[in-house]
Amino acid sequence: MVFETIPPKRSSRSSLPTDCPVRFIGMVHEPGDFAEGPGFLCMMAHFGRAHSGMPAGVRGLVTGAIPPEPRLCRQCREQAENARKMRQLGTITTGITHDFNNLLTAIVGQANLAMMGLPDGHPARTSLKMIEKAAQHGGELTDALLQAAGGRAMERAPLNLTRLLTDSLAMVRAIVGERVEVWASIESEPEVWVVGSALQLRRVIFNLVDNARKAMPTGGRLTVGLRRRPAGLFATGDLDGPEVVEMSFADNGVGLSAELRSALSRTTRHDAPGSGRNGLGLHLVREIVLDHGGRLSAMSPAGSGARFVVALPVCSPAVEQMAGASADGRLGHRANLLLVAADDHARSIMAFALRSSGFEVVEVAGLAAARRAVEEANRPFSAMIVDADDISAGDDGLDRASDSLPGRVVTLTSDRRAKAAKDARVRVLHKPVRLDSLAITAAQVISESPEQEEAA
Amino acid sequence: MPDQVRILIVDDHVLVRSTVADRLRQETALQIVGLAGTAEEAVGLALAGRPDIVLMDIDLDGASGLQAARQIREAVPSARFIFVSAFVYDRYIQEALLLHASGYVSKREPLEVLIAAVRNVAAGERYFSPQVLRRLVIDRQGVRIARESRTRASTLTERELEILSNIAQGLAKKDIAARLAISVNTVERHCENLMDKLNIHDRVKLARFAIREGYANL
Numbered sequence: 191m192v193f194e195t196i197p198p199k200r201s202s203r204s205s206l207p208t209d210c211p212v213r214f215i216g217m218v219h220e221p222g223d224f225a226e227g228p229g230f231l232c233m234m235a236h237f238g239r240a241h242s243g244m245p246a247g248v249r250g251l252v253t254g255a256i257p258p259e260p261r262l263c264r265q266c267r268e269q270a271e272n273a274r275k276m277r278q279l280g281t282i283t284t285g286i287t288h289d290f291n292n293l294l295t296a297i298v299g300q301a302n303l304a305m306m307g308l309p310d311g312h313p314a315r316t317s318l319k320m321i322e323k324a325a326q327h328g329g330e331l332t333d334a335l336l337q338a339a340g341g342r343a344m345e346r347a348p349l350n351l352t353r354l355l356t357d358s359l360a361m362v363r364a365i366v367g368e369r370v371e372v373w374a375s376i377e378s379e380p381e382v383w384v385v386g387s388a389l390q391l392r393r394v395i396f397n398l399v400d401n402a403r404k405a406m407p408t409g410g411r412l413t414v415g416l417r418r419r420p421a422g423l424f425a426t427g428d429l430d431g432p433e434v435v436e437m438s439f440a441d442n443g444v445g446l447s448a449e450l451r452s453a454l455s456r457t458t459r460h461d462a463p464g465s466g467r468n469g470l471g472l473h474l475v476r477e478i479v480l481d482h483g484g485r486l487s488a489m490s491p492a493g494s495g496a497r498f499v500v501a502l503p504v505c506s507p508a509v510e511q512m513a514g515a516s517a518d519g520r521l522g523h524r525a526n527l528l529l530v531a532a533d534d535h536a537r538s539i540m541a542f543a544l545r546s547s548g549f550e551v552v553e554v555a556g557l558a559a560a561r562r563a564v565e566e567a568n569r570p571f572s573a574m575i576v577d578a579d580d581i582s583a584g585d586d587g588l589d590r591a592s593d594s595l596p597g598r599v600v601t602l603t604s605d606r607r608a609k610a611a612k613d614a615r616v617r618v619l620h621k622p623v624r625l626d627s628l629a630i631t632a633a634q635v636i637s638e639s640p641e642q643e644e645a646a
Numbered sequence: 647m648p649d650q651v652r653i654l655i656v657d658d659h660v661l662v663r664s665t666v667a668d669r670l671r672q673e674t675a676l677q678i679v680g681l682a683g684t685a686e687e688a689v690g691l692a693l694a695g696r697p698d699i700v701l702m703d704i705d706l707d708g709a710s711g712l713q714a715a716r717q718i719r720e721a722v723p724s725a726r727f728i729f730v731s732a733f734v735y736d737r738y739i740q741e742a743l744l745l746h747a748s749g750y751v752s753k754r755e756p757l758e759v760l761i762a763a764v765r766n767v768a769a770g771e772r773y774f775s776p777q778v779l780r781r782l783v784i785d786r787q788g789v790r791i792a793r794e795s796r797t798r799a800s801t802l803t804e805r806e807l808e809i810l811s812n813i814a815q816g817l818a819k820k821d822i823a824a825r826l827a828i829s830v831n832t833v834e835r836h837c838e839n840l841m842d843k844l845n846i847h848d849r850v851k852l853a854r855f856a857i858r859e860g861y862a863n864l
Contacts, residue, residue: 291732291753292659299665299757306672329754535746536788542772543779579786604786622783624792 287332294332297325348505349388351435352381355416358392362399362414369409370402370441376416382435384502386482397475398439398498405443405496413440418504433504434484440497446490475500525636526550526569530560531577540575540628547629572636573598575628578605579621598635600628650677651768654697656688656714657730658706666701669761676764683707685714692718697725699748699767701760704731704738712741719745726767730760734777736791737861743782743789749773806840807861809833813849814856 301322308315356376363372384391402412415438472486475498479486484502527549531537534555541551552567554560557576564571578601597615604621617635619628653676657663663681670676679695682688685706692700700718704711715727728749729742742750748767751760752775763773774782783792802810805826812822819837823830846852855861 289659292657292662295753295757296659296661296665299662299669302757303665303668303672326756533788536784538770538772539774539782539789540784542766542774543782545771546776546779577784602784622785622790622792624780625782625784625789626780628784 291329291332294325294329298322298329301325348383348385349391350381351384351391351437351502352376352378352416354388354391355395355414355437358395359414361396362412365396365399366403366406366412370406371409371411373411373413374415375413377418382416382418383505384435384482385505386502390478391482394475394478394500395437395439397472398500401472401475401498402439402441402443402496405441405445407443410442410495414438415440419501434501435504437500437502438497440495442495445494446488446496523548524550525572525632526552526567527632528560528563528567528571528574529553530555530557530574532556533577536577540625543625544575544629544632547633549629549632571597573600573632575600575632576602578603600631600635649675651675651699652677652679652695652697653764654678654680654682654688654691654695654700654725656682656685656701656706656711657703658683659703662703666757666760669757670764673761673765676768685709685711685717688714689717689721692722692725696722699764700725700727701764702727702729704729704742705733712738712745715742715745728760728763728767728773734775734781736781739778739781740791743791750778751775752777801843802840806836806843809836810840810852810856810861813837814853814861816853 301318305315305318305322308318356374356378359372359374366372399412399414406412416435418433418435420433476486479500479502482502484500487499487501488496489499490496525548527544529537529541529544529551531540531553532555537553537555541553544551552563552571554563560574560576574597576599598617599615600617600619602619602621602623617631619631653670655663655667655670655678657666660683663683667678667681670678679697680691682691683706685708688700688702688711691697700715702711702715706714711729711731715729718725719727726748727742727745728751729738729747730751730753731738732753734750734752739750749763749772751763751773754777755775759773759775766773781792782789784790808826809822812825817825819833820830823833826833841847841852844852844855846855
């Protein structure tokens with residue numbers, strides 16, 4: 191048999207049925223939802239008594255290939271077979287989209303080449319532009335396919351959660367149908383930014399909304415909320431950052447069982463018998479929220495509906511705007527930086543990261559060369575970035591760097607004790623330092639300099 | 647770099663490599679010294695043509711572009727590498743960094759970005775696609791992948807990588823044991839070791855990690 195189970199808790203073993211001890215309940219809706227990639231089948235183990243009812247004692251996961259037929263009833267076998275087909279589809283999709291991407295590269299490239307050979311205003315240029323545009327659109331589609339098939343890791347980027355949720359409300363109304371009234375309580379000012387995947391967070395929203403719909407089969411009210419809260423309060427736990435955002439989904443449906451509430455916090459699977467809520471969807475939601483560094487919690491006063499809260503760390507709009515500017519190459523505004531680092535390879539990659547954000551960068555390998563560069567520069571450097579590990583460890587190294595160089599200095603160091611208390615001009619970044627944040631820090635340092643403040 | 651920058655293009659899709667070559671021929675000061683479709687061809691052409699820049703597709707049939715780059719680097723130390731791939735796996739990026747890659751371009755980028763990357767590298771600079779750059783940090787050892795758990799994969803032995811690949815393919819321990827002709831106990835021991843090294847103690851998460859990072863099809 192080509193599968194394994196995470197065994198049920200000892201107390202639940204007695205309830206194992208003899209006819210179908212490991213029952214296939216379902217594969218996640220899309221291959222990328224649960225096992226991020228093709229060729230990986232994921233099934234939920236069922237240790238319940240009745241086949242038709244919701245499982246009484248779900249305790250684990252089954253992963254791998256489909257169990258041999260005698261162990262499964264017909265319904266489970268059919269579901270497992272469908273899941274296997276989905277898996278194959280995922281594999282095929284990844285392969286085809288990969289090759290298709292290469293074809294698109296050739297199409298766009300040849301269209302470009304053809305355009306280069308044509309004079310401005312030639313009628314064929316319009317057609318070639320359209321070919322190029324269509325192929326680029328095809329590339330976006332293959333990206334989406336690859337992501338759905340799990341062939342490509344999900345991109346994470348700063349995103350405006352306020353806008354995402356607001357834009358999703360029309361779809362929310364479509365999901366719940368006419369019987370359910372949707373109320374929105376979204377703090378629109380200031381807009382909330384988080385780092386994450388818009389695609390995944392939409393899945394969170396739609397799964398929780400669908401969950402609420404199932405809990406209100408005869409209709410009811412769903413309240414979708416969004417608000418900021420200080421970190422450390424209820425439901426936010428130990429999330430990073432001083433502030434979190436809570437995205438909530440409150441319904442007045444059948445509520446949550448005590449079993450589901452506790453399962454939500456401790457297991458990977460949580461179905462509420464008879465409630466109609468979809469445990470698989472909640473599992474997916476929880477996984478995505480955790481992947482985003484957040485927390486999922488649920489409250490359900492007896493018999494009066496349920497409220498699910500997704501708490502996510504907030505990042506400041508200022509930083510995100512800077513990140514956006516960085517990506518556009520506008521952050522640096524061609525300010526000139528002196529980059530001091532001994533390691534050629536690391537320095538050249540840091541320089542590339544800074545240049546990509548619009549800075550002009552002069553690279554040198556040590557402090558002596560840095561001093562020469564300062565003397566010979568046509569215009570003063572806006573700031574200097576120094577890899578202090580290359581100079582010497584500790585505060586002494588930082589002091590030497592800042593003493594040697596005029597103006598604002600950003601120092602990178604592995605020394606956790608290092609701090610720039612002696613000199614306000616010096617900003618210390620402890621390694622590891624993200625390369626995409628280097629440009630943002632440089633821009634911040636430049637914007638804080640007295641010259642810039644005077645200019646402002 | 648000499649006046650004429652010598653370029654070797656490696657891609658298993660003939661249409662892609664010929665398109666890239668056609669486009670690069672429009673650039674002055676660039677000379678195409680070879681077009682290769684496999685790692686073996688790439689190594690042979692690199693030895694003969696001694697390129698300054700190698701545009702290396704990672705996902706080749708047979709030996710990978712990274713393996714080819716390792717051999718070329720030994721034989722032609724001055725060669726600079728721009729890796730190209732449809733996939734931005736951390737494992738690829740990490741190996742590319744170990745090979746002192748001058749660039750890593752995602753195939754999601756337009757062709758003109760690849761051309762710009764060649765120009766950058768020919769000028770002694772670097773080019774990394776934004777989705778690659780976002781994953782990089784600078785630490786005590788230089789430029790590395792951001793997430794620690796992923797870099798831990800580099801500590802896995804060949805056998806542990808083999809086991810990881812089989813887990814990601816959905817095989818049970820006893821099937822892995824049969825496939826690798828070792829005992830189930832040995833498989834279990836390797837499993838424990840690799841889980842400790844990766845700090846992932848959940849089989850499902852382990853499989854997700856393996857698939858995401860491209861270890862499933864080793």
